[in-house]
């Protein structure tokens with residue numbers, strides 16, 4: 365493939381592969397905590413780190429990582445104090461980070477690489493071999509921590525109060541998660557840019573949570589979606605001459621819309637089928653039993669009745685006899701629970 | 704040993720005390736109902752024991768360790784407490800199965816990096832079966848009804864096999880059959896020596912299990928004695944001395960009628 369002939373594109377694709385995998389693996393926990401914008405806030409803080417790196421002529425990736433991790437720890441401590449709401453703390457972080465970054469970058473001497481746009485919107489083709497090595501290390505560490513502590517991070521994200529009540533180390537886990545977000549932000553900086561990082565963490569998870577049944581499934585599916593959209597977006601951006609970050613995010617959003625539509629259609633179909641059946645049943649009400657005319661089918665511990673191509677499982681309730689539809693998929697999530 | 708010991712405890716949020724002057728000692732293995740009208744401070748009292756509400760004064764000791772201004776229980780308590788919050792349903796934006804939610808109940812028992820072992824998995828299964836949802840183990844919690852979700856939270860607390868089980872209205876929104884089932888489960892748990900502290904309005908369903916009642920009124924303990932006698936504070940005029948407050952609105956209506964016939 366032509367796209368693989370250039371060294372810069374090889375590095376770009378490698379970087380987008382790692383980002384696509386890592387960002388959703390961390391993002392799912394943020395979505396679960398309804399703290400989707402944390403990644404955005406830390407992205408802004410990372411800009412200050414980038415500026416410090418440029419000013420002191422050190423590698424911006426390192427200083428950005430330090431700034432983002434510091435910001436992450438700080439915000440968790442503020443949240444734990446409980447005085448300021450997490451919301452306000454995030455806002456202060458947002459604006460302080462981006463303002464500091466812009467001001468510091470403007471102080472850099474002429475001739476320095478102060479291409480603000482490259483950090484804000486990504487410049488994946490400028491990824492160096494050294495960058496790829498750093499990204500690889502970040503990827504291994506982040507995925508390793510998620511693998512090791514995933515169930516605890518889930519517990520804290522799902523119900524922080526319960527976790528605290530039973531004695532899980534909530535603050536430590538929150539700080540770990542925030543540090544993971546910070547590391548992911550720095551990893552994603554080159555590929556999608558600081559302004560779009562959150563999208564790569566959140567959107568794949570938003571797609572996956574509509575299709576998955578369990579948290580674990582959501583994580584795996586989100587990572588797969590992130591990986592595919594990231595690599596496909598980077599490839600497409602090469603041929604179309606568009607920025608990689610925007611292309612990847614648009615692709616992910618297209619998937620999101622597709623999944624949302626598909627789920628809506630599926631639910632509408634299920635509702636329609638249910639209504640049609642209800643009419644059929646109303647037309648000839650009787651209790652199934654031996655000799656009712658409908659073929660009996662042994663189904664595990666009970667007998668179903670073959671009824672116009674679908675199975676009825678009769679059981680008595682307080683209100684009379686009720687038929688469960690068998691030989692069908694379970695009702696899709698979101699159509700309301702059965703009481 | 705003593706499961707719970709409060710001395711002149713003041714518990715609240717921020718600087719505001721909701722519960723004041725509470726003296727309460729619960730011995731290991733006791734089964735206590737916490738009663739009282741809405742807003743009397745039952746939840747705050749329970750949360751104070753768990754380090755979720757602020758201890759503003761006095762002493763609060765749970766399982767032999769003090770609960771102070773610290774926001775989480777000391778290490779000695781980790782994994783020894785089960786909790787059913789009053790919140791009615793499971794939240795969370797991302798789907799999770801019954802198995803996953805209940806599995807969290809086992810986590811605190813493990814070390815910081817420990818993984819669920821087969822024994823933990825079977826404890827999860829047993830807890831889910833105990834609340835009658837064995838066939839829903841792999842289903843997303845969001846696909847369950849409100850009452851079923853409530854039972855999932857009960858299972859999460861049971862799965863911890865705790866020494867102290869604090870339940871805040873576990874029967875709210877749960878049908879009568881499931882309440883009876885819960886009573887049976889709590890009887891089993893109690894028989895293994897677990898201390899029970901259950902905030903409830905449905906004393907009838909749990910009368911066979913809970914033997915002692917603590918009635919909270921306006922943030923103070925208005926009655927502490929046998930469950931069967933808890934109704935005696937419901938004379939409509941009597942009010943504990945010293946609160947200087949009129950009887951709580953709705954107190955008489957809310958006060959559960961306690962039946963002594965086993966609660967069926």
Ligand SMILES: Nc1ncnc2c1ncn2[C@@H]1O[C@H](COP(=O)(O)OP(=O)(O)O)[C@@H](O)[C@H]1O
Pocket residue numbers: 716721739740741742743744745746747748
């Ligand atoms: N998080 C909170 N912050 C401030 N006040 C609260 C909080 N939760 C409850 N309260 C107050 O404490 C009082 C007792 O509430 P609660 O303990 O929930 O009562 P109960 O559980 O008996 O219905 C109420 O007046 C309520 O307004």
Ligand SMILES: [Mg+2]
Pocket residue numbers: 745746747789871
């Ligand atoms: Mg309450």
